[in-house]
Amino acid sequence: MLEELFTHLTVWHWLALGLLLFGIEMMTGTFDLLMISIAAWLTAAFAALAPDSLSHWQGQVLFFGAASVALFVLGRTVLSGMRKTTPEHPTLNKRMDSLIGQRGVATSDFSSAGQGRVKIGDTVWGAETVDGSEVIHNGDGIVVEGARMNTALVRKSA
Structure with a gap:
């Protein structure tokens, strides 16, 4: 059969x-x-x-x-x-982590506590200076060094 x-x-x-x-x-x-x-x-x-x-x-x-x-x-x-499964892109769906290394402009004078606002790309973000002692004024160029929650940690660009 x-x-x-x-x-x-x-x-x-x-x-x-x-x-x-x-x-x-x-x-x-x-x-x-x-x-x-x-x-x-x-x-x-x-x-x-x-x-x-x-x-x-x-x-x-x-x-x-x-x-x-x-x-x-x-x-x-x-x-x-x-x-093997490929891992996702390291900054996929991690918006703040994807900002690290980006350059932007301060949109306000930073307070004595090192807090202010910066424009990166087309978005304005809350920001803090990395070490808290650097003075950043409105219009200064910045570089994002890190992120904490939804706040960019920035330093003045050279």
Whole structure:
């Protein structure tokens, strides 16, 4: 019975199997089924291009098995770096951290406590001087050295 099922394998069966495995891979994200779906597509090409003496159902199943094992091992060893998750950008969704190193202009005189307002890009931010002793006046250039909560820690630019 199983032999009768395999006797009628065509290129379309392998393409459909590859698409099915690829669809499952997209839902699971394991990367392993991707390799096996590629093996199914390679088997479809084998079934279409190989001479009839090699492309009977036993040859197709043998080719699929060998290609699946080879691609699976390749995916687990050589291409293992693709399986690792990449960390997000270090300042993604961290607006204040992304300001570090930016240059701007003081929009007010800083108080004796070292607090004032600065314009960085098109936004005005609350700011403090880094060491608290530096005098910054309206219009002075600044550089952001750090951030605390939603306050930029700045120093006068040279």
